[in-house]
Every structure is written in C-alpha cells, then in structure tokens.
Amino acid sequence: MSYLLTTLTKKKEIDTVIRDTIDKVLVLRFGRATDSLCLQLDDILAKTAPVLSKFATVALVDIDSPDVQVYVKYFDITLIPSTVFFFNAHHMKMDSGTADHTKWVGAFHEKQDFVDVVEAIFRGAMKGKLIVNCPLPQERIPKYQLLYKDV
Numbered sequence: 466m467s468y469l470l471t472t473l474t475k476k477k478e479i480d481t482v483i484r485d486t487i488d489k490v491l492v493l494r495f496g497r498a499t500d501s502l503c504l505q506l507d508d509i510l511a512k513t514a515p516v517l518s519k520f521a522t523v524a525l526v527d528i529d530s531p532d533v534q535v536y537v538k539y540f541d542i543t544l545i546p547s548t549v550f551f552f553n554a555h556h557m558k559m560d561s562g563t564a565d566h567t568k569w570v571g572a573f574h575e576k577q578d579f580v581d582v583v584e585a586i587f588r589g590a591m592k593g594k595l596i597v598n599c600p601l602p603q604e605r606i607p608k609y610q611l612l613y614k615d616v
Contacts (some may be wrong), residue, residue, distance in 0.1 A: 469507075469511040469514075470507065470511055470514065470523055470524065470525050471523075471524045471525065471579055472498075472524070472525045472526075472527060473493075473524055473526050473527070473533070474527050474530040474532065474533065475532045475533070476528075476532045476533055476535055476536070479493070479526060479533060479536060482522075482524055483509065483551055483554055485552055486522050486551065486553075486554075487553060488520075488553065489521055489522050489552075489587075490520060490521040490522070490550055490551070490552050490557070490583050490586050491519055491521075491522050491526055491550065491551040491552070492521060492522065492523045492524070492548060492549075492550055492583065493512070493525075493526050493543060493548065493549045493550075493551070494496060494506060494507070494523070494524070494525050494526065494546055494548050495526045495528050495536070495537065495540070495542045495546065495547045495548070495549065495568075496512060496526075496527075496528060496545040496546035496547070497527065497528060497529060497545060497548060497585045498525075498527065499584070500545055500546070502545070502546055502571070502572050503545060503546045503572075505572045506548070506571075506572040506573065507525065507547045509572065509573050509575075509576050509579050510525075510579070511523075511524050511545075511594075512576055513576050513579050515582055516580065517551070517580065517583055520583075520584075520587045521583045521587065526583070528542055528545065537589065538554050540567060540568055541565075541567075542568075542586075544570045544571070546570075546571065546572060547568045547569065548568060548569040548570075549567070549569075549571050550569075550583075550586050552586065552587070553590070553591035555590075555595060556595075557586050557589070557595060557596075557597070558595060558596040558597075559582065559585075559586065559596065559597055559598070559599050560596060560597070560598050560599060561599035561601070561606050561610075562599065562603060562606060563606065566596060569582070570607060571607030572607070574605050578601055578605055580601045582599065582600065582601065584600075585597050585598070585599070585600045
C-alpha cells in the first residue's frame with residue numbers, strides 16, 4: 466500500500482513538506498516498504514488518508530535512504546515503524562503513557578485508532594498546545610522498552 470502515499474527519500478523533500486504544510490497535521494511514517502509491520506501501518510494510513518484529507522497530510526519516509534539519516538538520528542528512529550506528527554512546522558508530541566512522547570512507535574490496531582490520534586493532535590494544535598494526551602485506551606497502545614546506551 467505504500468505506493469498510494471507520497472514517499473520521501475531526500476532531506477530537502479522532508480524539509481519542504483514540513484515547512485509547506487499549513488493548518489494541517491503532517492503525519493510522517495518512518496520505516497521500510499519491505500517490513501511487514503510497516504506494510505500493515507501503510508494499509509491503515511492509505512485507507513484513512515482520504516478521510517483525513519481536510520485536516521491531515523500523510524507521507525512516508527524511507528529510513529534506508531542515506532540522505533534522511535539526519536532525521537532518523539534526530540528523532541531516534543530505532544524501532545520501525547515510527548510515526549512523527551507536525552502542525553505548522555512544529556513537532557507535535559503525544560503523551561501515550563510511554564517513555565517517549567516524540568513519536569508513535571508501532572502500528573495502529575484499527576483505522577479508527579489512527580483517526581482518533583490525528584484528530585486529538587489537530588484539536589490540541591488548534592488550541593496552541595505542543596503536547597496532547599493520547600485518546601486511546603492503554604490496551605491499544607503498543608508496548609516497547611527503551612534501551613539507553615552509555616547512560
């Protein structure tokens with residue numbers, strides 16, 4: 466399903482889409498087109514993109530591209546798929562009860578889960594917030610452990 470969504474492979478493309486997406490939530494999925502969990506998430510993103518088109522834009526970022534490694538390191542993309550949200554060029558964070566508020570790690574269980582998260586981020590951003598609470602129940606949030614190196 467990744468062929469239905471815009472795929473970004475260069476840093477300049479990512480910079481442009483972040484800068485030029487105004488009054489919409491920008492959803493960037495960092496991952497690989499060959500990973501099964503990324504394909505599951507891509508299917509959900511592709512099916513919901515038309516529904517969310519009035520207040521969200523969805524794009525995919527190929528983490529294997531050498532040009533985007535700046536963003537992979539900046540957002541600490543170690544587990545894929547990882548989804549990062551922006552609004553008017555501001556990085557939107559979400560408190561989902563995990564240790565990392567900067568991104569969503571893993572796939573969404575259902576299309577409605579993704580719609581709820583994007584809607585919560587949009588509503589919070591319209592109120593001027595940079596961090597919002599996750600609207601999903603704890604059992605629908607993927608669990609993972611962060612391993613810190615040399616801490």
